[in-house]
Amino acid sequence: DQQVKQNSPSLSVQEGRISILNCDYTNSMFDYFLWYKKYPAEGPTFLISISSIKDKNEDGRFTVFLNKSAKHLSLHIVPSQPGDSAVYFCAARTNAGKSTFGDGTTLTVKP
Amino acid sequence: DAGVIQSPRHEVTEMGQEVTLRCKPISGHNSLFWYRQTMMRGLELLIYFNNNVPIDDSGMPEDRFSAKMPNASFSTLKIQPSEPRDSAVYFCASSTSGTGSYEQYFGPGTRLTVT
Numbered sequence: 097d098q099q100v101k102q103n104s105p106s107l108s109v110q111e112g113r114i115s116i117l118n119c120d121y122t123n124s125m126f127d128y129f130l131w132y133k134k135y136p137a138e139g140p141t142f143l144i145s146i147s148s149i150k151d152k153n154e155d156g157r158f159t160v161f162l163n164k165s166a167k168h169l170s171l172h173i174v175p176s177q178p179g180d181s182a183v184y185f186c187a188a189r190t191n192a193g194k195s196t197f198g199d200g201t202t203l204t205v206k207p
Numbered sequence: 208d209a210g211v212i213q214s215p216r217h218e219v220t221e222m223g224q225e226v227t228l229r230c231k232p233i234s235g236h237n238s239l240f241w242y243r244q245t246m247m248r249g250l251e252l253l254i255y256f257n258n259n260v261p262i263d264d265s266g267m268p269e270d271r272f273s274a275k276m277p278n279a280s281f282s283t284l285k286i287q288p289s290e291p292r293d294s295a296v297y298f299c300a301s302s303t304s305g306t307g308s309y310e311q312y313f314g315p316g317t318r319l320t321v322t
Contacts, residue, residue: 130310139211139298139313140250185250193238193304194263195311199249 099123100188102198110206115173117201119186122167126188130195131160131171134183143184144171176205211314213299219320225287228317231280232301240311241274241284242298250298256282257304289321 101120109115119129127148132140146153146160146169153160159172173180186198212231220226232239240255254264256276264274271290276282286293296318300311 128309132310132313137315139300139315140311141313142310145310189309192262193257193302193309194252194255195240196252197242197250 098198100186100196100198102184102186102201104201105199106202106204108204108206109176111178112175115171115176115180115203115205117171117173117184117186117203119169119171119198120167121169121188123188123190123196124167125190126196127191128189129160129162129169130187130189131158132185132187132197133180134185134200140185173203176203178205178207181205211299211301211312213297213314213317215317216315217318217320219322220289221322222290223288224321225285226289226293226319226321228284228297228299228319230282230284230299230314232282232299233312234280236301236303236312237279238302238304238309238311239276239282240300240302241282242300242313243295244298244316245295253284286319289319291321294319294321 099122130145131143133143134140144158162169183200185200187195189195214229241253244250253266254274259276274284296316298316300313302309302311
């Protein structure tokens with residue numbers, strides 16, 4: 097049973113427009129949700145997180161929204177830049193410290 | 208800080224050989240994680256340690272895999288004997304622990320190819 101799902105394997109947007117990446121989860125015990133970005137031949141790097149008691153967290157061009165009733169979160173990038181092209185992983189963490197990752201969404205931002 | 212260090216970056220070995228992957232976490236981090244990334248299974252957690260103690264090894268695929276953390280600055284993941292289906296990128300990550308998001312810091316990965 098996949099507890100964290102990213103249903104869109106890929107997303108393509110035009111530079112300057114908004115990118116919206118989605119993630120669904122099934123486990124109500126997750127207490128933090130995180131987004132990581134991964135470039136080829138590198139390890140994932142942390143981007144932004146949100147606590148389960150909040151519904152929005154913003155950091156510059158990146159905003160994460162959490163809808164607990166729907167068990168859904170999304171990452172908004174605005175404006176999108178070509179350097180944002182990467183694989184984005186959604187992850188959910190329990191208070192025991194274990195994180196479960198989604199399969200990733202490949203974002204391509206076209207100049 | 209140098210970040211999480213993994214070695215080797217690439218490993219090519221023949222089926223049946225022993226493979227040892229190494230990881231040095233970020234100084235001061237007390238949690239360490241080993242992941243495997245494949246096209247079929249994505250990024251899956253193999254095992255994680257807290258204060259050098261294995262907490263959850265439910266992701267270790269079978270007895271051929273073992274991991275150790277003899278001290279706070281070093282961990283190994285060993286595969287013996289290796290099989291072609293073990294070919295993947297293996298990541299080590301570290302973090303602090305407790306409450307909070309405590310994001311993980313990943314190493315660059317070891318690309319393992321078993322022929």
